[in-house]
Amino acid sequence: MSMPFYASAEQIMRDRSEYARKGISRGRSVVVLTYADGVVFVAENASSALHKVSEIYDRIGFAAVGKYNEFENLRVAGIRLADLRGYSYDRRDVTARALANAYAQTLGTIFTEQQKPYEVEICVAEVGVTADDDQLYRLSYDGTIVDEPGFLVMGGQAESLNGELKKAYTPGATLADAIAVAVTSLGSVGGTDGQPRALPATQLEVAVLDRTRGKRKFRRIGKTELAGLLPAASGDAPEPAPVDTPPHDEEAGAE
Amino acid sequence: MSRPAEQGLLRYATSPGSSSFTEFLAAAAPDLMPGNQRQHDGLAPHGTTIVAATFAEGVVMAGDRRATAGNIIAQRDIEKVFTADDHTLIGIAGTAGLAIELVRLYQVELEHYEKIEGTQLTLDGKANRLATMIRGNLSIAMQGLVVVPLFAGYDLDAADPATAGKIYSFDPTGGRYPEVYYHSVGSGSVFAKGALKKLWKPDLDRAGAIRVLVESLYDAADDDSATGGPDITRGIYPVVYVTTASGSERVGNEELEGIVQAILADRTSRPGA
Numbered sequence: 001m002s003m004p005f006y007a008s009a010e011q012i013m014r015d016r017s018e019y020a021r022k023g024i025s026r027g028r029s030v031v032v033l034t035y036a037d038g039v040v041f042v043a044e045n046a047s048s049a050l051h052k053v054s055e056i057y058d059r060i061g062f063a064a065v066g067k068y069n070e071f072e073n074l075r076v077a078g079i080r081l082a083d084l085r086g087y088s089y090d091r092r093d094v095t096a097r098a099l100a101n102a103y104a105q106t107l108g109t110i111f112t113e114q115q116k117p118y119e120v121e122i123c124v125a126e127v128g129v130t131a132d133d134d135q136l137y138r139l140s141y142d143g144t145i146v147d148e149p150g151f152l153v154m155g156g157q158a159e160s161l162n163g164e165l166k167k168a169y170t171p172g173a174t175l176a177d178a179i180a181v182a183v184t185s186l187g188s189v190g191g192t193d194g195q196p197r198a199l200p201a202t203q204l205e206v207a208v209l210d211r212t213r214g215k216r217k218f219r220r221i222g223k224t225e226l227a228g229l230l231p232a233a234s235g236d237a238p239e240p241a242p243v244d245t246p247p248h249d250e251e252a253g254a255e
Numbered sequence: 256m257s258r259p260a261e262q263g264l265l266r267y268a269t270s271p272g273s274s275s276f277t278e279f280l281a282a283a284a285p286d287l288m289p290g291n292q293r294q295h296d297g298l299a300p301h302g303t304t305i306v307a308a309t310f311a312e313g314v315v316m317a318g319d320r321r322a323t324a325g326n327i328i329a330q331r332d333i334e335k336v337f338t339a340d341d342h343t344l345i346g347i348a349g350t351a352g353l354a355i356e357l358v359r360l361y362q363v364e365l366e367h368y369e370k371i372e373g374t375q376l377t378l379d380g381k382a383n384r385l386a387t388m389i390r391g392n393l394s395i396a397m398q399g400l401v402v403v404p405l406f407a408g409y410d411l412d413a414a415d416p417a418t419a420g421k422i423y424s425f426d427p428t429g430g431r432y433p434e435v436y437y438h439s440v441g442s443g444s445v446f447a448k449g450a451l452k453k454l455w456k457p458d459l460d461r462a463g464a465i466r467v468l469v470e471s472l473y474d475a476a477d478d479d480s481a482t483g484g485p486d487i488t489r490g491i492y493p494v495v496y497v498t499t500a501s502g503s504e505r506v507g508n509e510e511l512e513g514i515v516q517a518i519l520a521d522r523t524s525r526p527g528a
Contacts, residue, residue, distance in 0.1 A: 074265070
């Protein structure tokens with residue numbers, strides 16, 4: 001009988017973290033930030049059918065980066081949980097906080113108990129009656145939950161994007177200004193020779209949680225409307241974005 | 256070995272491919288399904304007459320405001336017509352408690368599908384889905400707790416906007432029947448339909464269609480004790496919804512008051528009507 005190799009818990013967790021982080025960092029980024037009328041989601045996504053941003057409930061939206069099948073699973077489960085709570089209690093009893101907690105528990109369990117962690121990072125956002133009540137939660141692959149004030153960045157190069165956004169973000173901006181800030185930040189990395197990239201409307205997926213709307217606050221901003229909202233410079237010179245939805249990491253899979 | 260899909264929140268995501276909230280609810284929380292509690296027929300209030308008619312721009316649906324429990328008027332301002340989503344209306348005749356719960360579930364069902372799939376069901380798809388839910392209620396219907404809906408909507412896929420307003424009726428076994436022009440369900444439906452036969456015309460406008468429906472409810476209330484007529488002293492008028500290409504709206508009380516007064520004046524001049 002062969003003895004299994006001993007690996008310390010610390011080592012196992014570090015390996016899993018590294019695996020998940022590697023998967024996430026190869027995908028394109030998503031920026032979520034608050035503006036005057038609510039929350040705006042800006043994702044770099046060339047596909048108009050496979051969404052990274054979605055409606056969960058009346059006041060709650062969802063954004064994700066990483067492996068599509070994994071965050072799609074989480075998105076559907078979130079919609080089901082929200083609809084179940086709203087049906088059995090009341091529509092006002094569905095909150096982003098409860099949903100974010102459920103996601104955190106789930107991701108945490110998967111991280112510690114499964115062979116392979118989820119290679120995802122997700123954001124649950126809720127628009128409040130006033131700007132002070134807006135909430136942004138960021139959830140990581142290991143179940144870490146952070147309540148972010150104002151804005152958050154997920155995906156590849158999140159750290160440098162975070163720095164860009166910190167400089168440019170102002171609370172209470174108009175929708176066009178908020179989108180411009182997000183798009184400029186997204187384009188600040190990944191260009192050739194460190195040059196900023198121009199991102200046309202066709203490369204972006206944008207949606208808002210708008211507190212001035214009726215019952216359902218979530219609204220997608222179509223390509224035509226988006227082109228009108230974008231700063232003039234980003235309309236032309238479409239540059240290919242870096243590869244998205246990375247294939248399975250074969251090295252890490254051979255254990 | 257536990258699969259990741261069974262953990263935490265993800266136990267809700269175990270069956271990929273299903274976008275139905277009803278199927279999910281039946282598996283995840285069967286106690287919340289409408290009709291899973293046992294009620295007694297004699298105690299449960301009943302709702303009564305619902306009418307719907309098409310017109311040039313879409314479709315109109317109206318329901319009276321009375322609920323009865325045996326000989327007693329259980330409620331005089333109950334609402335039995337609802338919007339299911341932006342472009343569809345649902346009216347319910349039958350056991351009130353069960354009916355309202357069924358409407359609530361159906362509203363979540365349509366929204367749930369839209370959120371998961373990223374697109375709405377077609378109008379025929381919505382009607383078929385409702386038929387399946389009624390069929391699921393059949394065993395309760397056999398005990399006397401019957402719910403019969405009337406479904407109408409504006410078909411966004413219709414080639415000709417003039418024929419986009421559509422009405423569907425159902426039977427308790429889940430049969431689904433597309434209706435042309437107009438239809439009525441509930442205990443006063445015989446009288447309402449008789450009135451509609453004489454009043455409905457193909458070239459009705461919005462105001463004309465509303466008047467025709469309110470007048471047919473007046474006739475139903477005239478001959479059916481379980482259907483309530485317009486209550487002028489309390490200002491309680493039928494619930495009327497209009498659905499067109501631009502969405503659904505409820506007709507306001509002021510407009511209905513004018514229509515009711517016109518009908519009463521008309522009827523006063525023809526006491527034999």
